[in-house]
Amino acid sequence: MSKTPAGTLYRGREGMWSWVGHRVTxxxxxxxxxxxxxxxxxxxxxxDAYNAVIATYKNPFMAxxxxxxxxxxxxxxxxxxxxxxxxxxKKGPKNQAKMLWGVVGLWxxxxxxxxxxxxxxxxxxxx
Amino acid sequence: xxxxxxxxAPRSGRIAPEYKxxxxxxxxxxxxxxxxxxxxxxxxxxxxxxxLFVNLMVGEGVHAIDFGFVGGKWADPFWQVWDLAMLWxxxxxxxxxxxxxxxxxxxxxxxxxTLKTVLYLASAVVIVLGTLVIFTFDPCPAGAAAxxxxxxxxx
Numbered sequence: 001m002s003k004t005p006a007g008t009l010y011r012g013r014e015g016m017w018s019w020v021g022h023r024v025t026x027x028x029x030x031x032x033x034x035x036x037x038x039x040x041x042x043x044x045x046x047x048d049a050y051n052a053v054i055a056t057y058k059n060p061f062m063a064x065x066x067x068x069x070x071x072x073x074x075x076x077x078x079x080x081x082x083x084x085x086x087x088x089x090k091k092g093p094k095n096q097a098k099m100l101w102g103v104v105g106l107w108x109x110x111x112x113x114x115x116x117x118x119x120x121x122x123x124x125x126x127x
Numbered sequence: 128x129x130x131x132x133x134x135x136a137p138r139s140g141r142i143a144p145e146y147k148x149x150x151x152x153x154x155x156x157x158x159x160x161x162x163x164x165x166x167x168x169x170x171x172x173x174x175x176x177x178x179l180f181v182n183l184m185v186g187e188g189v190h191a192i193d194f195g196f197v198g199g200k201w202a203d204p205f206w207q208v209w210d211l212a213m214l215w216x217x218x219x220x221x222x223x224x225x226x227x228x229x230x231x232x233x234x235x236x237x238x239x240x241t242l243k244t245v246l247y248l249a250s251a252v253v254i255v256l257g258t259l260v261i262f263t264f265d266p267c268p269a270g271a272a273a274x275x276x277x278x279x280x281x282x
Contacts, residue, residue, distance in 0.1 A: 023224075030221035047271045048272075
């Protein structure tokens with residue numbers, strides 16, 4: 001017996017890969033969110049506890065992880081708007097592939113200035 | 128071996144009566160969950176883009192974030208409401224997304240129930256904790272070093 005789940009139809013191309021990307025980024029963002037609420041909750045413990053944990057985020061390695069997080073959020077946001085258009089706009093399903101390239105284009109337009117600003121701040125030390 | 132293309136019935140929620148194989152209707156929960164994902168999604172784009180812009184792009188960016196920064200923001204009801212809305216919408220949106228994924232990939236009833244129980248417990252704890260922190264937060268705790276606190280604490 002094959003262990004492959006029955007009924008999994010992989011159609012490939014823009015539709016499937018954007019769906020995969022939406023799931024992967026969604027799960028990653030959700031796990032980050034759990035940690036992010038917990039670290040922010042440290043403000044309720046003491047200023048020192050909060051500042052100590054936040055200080056561990058302020059280095060170039062974490063800046064790269066933050067860049068990855070923001071990249072995931074921006075893709076999930078724009079692709080989510082694409083999903084809404086597919087569901088509610090009459091011509092949405094017909095234009096879903098074109099809209100994915102719109103998502104990718106907008107993602108580049110947002111990420112380039114974000115990366116320049118964020119990585120400049122992170123790698124030049126700030127204070 | 129021939130590849131089976133039999134499509135299994137969705138494991139979650141409402142199915143149109145003509146497609147139902149067994150069991151009773153669970154009402155419109157899945158339709159509301161679907162609608163909630165779209166409505167909360169649009170609002171979250173605004174809330175989270177605003178959050179990222181104010182915290183990472185303005186001024187010194189990430190370097191400015193410390194206890195005093197958070198205290199200064201939450202002294203303003205505007206940011207309390209902003210962050211509260213973001214917390215609830217993002218947690219419910221994320222929890223429903225992960226619920227969908229568990230329903231898709233966990234085939235055994237026991238595994239699915241266990242994973243969803245853990246998910247709902249973790250979400251409830253995070254939502255309650257986050258809400259309490261936003262509303263019971265003291266920006267000027269007694270005994271803390273003055274240079275760690277927002278500037279208005281010295282007044």
